[in-house]
Amino acid sequence: MAELNHKQIAKLVKRTKDGDSDAFAKLYEMTYQKVYFFSLYLTKNETLAQDVVQETFIDALKYLDTLKNDKAFVAWLNKINYSTALRILKKEKNISLTDEYLYNIPDTSESSYPMEMIIKDDQRNEVLQCIATLPYGLRAVIILKYYHDMKDREIALILDCPVGTVKSRLNTARRMLKEQLVARKEAVYEG
Amino acid sequence: MRDELYIKEALFSASKKISMDSEVAKNTLLTALSSANMSTNVAFTPVIGAAVLARPKFNGTNIAATTAAGVTVLAVGAINPTINRIDYLNDITNKPVELVVELSTNSGVEEVYAQNESGVKYYGYLNNGDYVINIIDNGTYKVEVVSDVGVKNSKQITISNIDKYGPTISTYSFDGSLLEITYTDEMSNIDINSAYGLVNGSKVSPISIDKSSNTVVYELNEASINVFVYDELGNESNYFIEKK
Numbered sequence: 001m002a003e004l005n006h007k008q009i010a011k012l013v014k015r016t017k018d019g020d021s022d023a024f025a026k027l028y029e030m031t032y033q034k035v036y037f038f039s040l041y042l043t044k045n046e047t048l049a050q051d052v053v054q055e056t057f058i059d060a061l062k063y064l065d066t067l068k069n070d071k072a073f074v075a076w077l078n079k080i081n082y083s084t085a086l087r088i089l090k091k092e093k094n095i096s097l098t099d100e101y102l103y104n105i106p107d108t109s110e111s112s113y114p115m116e117m118i119i120k121d122d123q124r125n126e127v128l129q130c131i132a133t134l135p136y137g138l139r140a141v142i143i144l145k146y147y148h149d150m151k152d153r154e155i156a157l158i159l160d161c162p163v164g165t166v167k168s169r170l171n172t173a174r175r176m177l178k179e180q181l182v183a184r185k186e187a188v189y190e191g
Numbered sequence: 192m193r194d195e196l197y198i199k200e201a202l203f204s205a206s207k208k209i210s211m212d213s214e215v216a217k218n219t220l221l222t223a224l225s226s227a228n229m230s231t232n233v234a235f236t237p238v239i240g241a242a243v244l245a246r247p248k249f250n251g252t253n254i255a256a257t258t259a260a261g262v263t264v265l266a267v268g269a270i271n272p273t274i275n276r277i278d279y280l281n282d283i284t285n286k287p288v289e290l291v292v293e294l295s296t297n298s299g300v301e302e303v304y305a306q307n308e309s310g311v312k313y314y315g316y317l318n319n320g321d322y323v324i325n326i327i328d329n330g331t332y333k334v335e336v337v338s339d340v341g342v343k344n345s346k347q348i349t350i351s352n353i354d355k356y357g358p359t360i361s362t363y364s365f366d367g368s369l370l371e372i373t374y375t376d377e378m379s380n381i382d383i384n385s386a387y388g389l390v391n392g393s394k395v396s397p398i399s400i401d402k403s404s405n406t407v408v409y410e411l412n413e414a415s416i417n418v419f420v421y422d423e424l425g426n427e428s429n430y431f432i433e434k435k
Contacts (some may be wrong), residue, residue: 006356021229021231025220025233025234029235034206036209050219052255057219061229078425081340087339090302091317127201128204144199146199147202152289
């Protein structure tokens, strides 16, 4: 499939706002796998990720009229995606998603299918394993930066924080990843 | 830079292997369209792998002013979930009372809880489209729904049908070796036939039971007795009585 540009997206958003369900289906077709991937990496649970995708698109369609800049649909969708994932995680795990929890507490919970399959299927890919154990908030920053290829200021808008905070969280996430990878290599050599 | 490339490659490699189930994907789309009352007769081709979408290029300018952050806040702020009704059983019980809270919408809901007069919150969870909150003590509660942007709507309820306590002794007296005990229970009927005693570890039964007054009589030749009885919910009463 060809890459989209903001003009194409803007056209589809406008058509959807005008009541064209086929246009929304097209937007959905182009975005749902990315939304799912992000959801899966945040929740590490297939069922929860599916719930997040559903809630995200329901809210997106419901409030699409409030999107002023149609070209910014994907950024807007990512923001809904992120806040929906946190809301569902909070309910499911009955946890208080404070900044301390989001950015400092490593997530040691096990990944469920299909993430577990991917990670176990490719033992060489230690980077994925390490990303999965990052705290929720840092995991989100890493995926937005390196998978969604977003700029720091765009991430800041999604996470509702200053750009400087995004930079510092990215540094923290990269440092934690590096430390984990080094530790794994050392463990292999010692083993 | 090299580290960043590793991260990118790892994520894109994973994304190619992970796909949302096509049936689930289709149903999700139809659900979204249906919730917006739009036609569900759409052409939809499930895609394999997540790497098919490229992020739109914003040309690097003026994003902060035009992107969706502020808009999203407005959008979410537009959601104002309110409480339609709260259902629960009024029967006397010694188990938690389950509040079933129906909201005007489940979208944009940050949390739903019942807060007692001491400020303790009991959080609800979503079950079959309604929020369920388990209340373990009698009292007045503010049931509140909080939206994503902090808008609160609440209703007040009073729970008075939880009985976690067994019968209490209203009077007892000795007449020689006979111990007469009369029980009372504010909420539940007493299962007076369940009365028994323990004397030096051995179980003894009352020599007489008066159901009309919830009175039992034990013959006690020892210095003390533990007396037990239950109410009809199974709440236990246990008293230690010494001969005077």
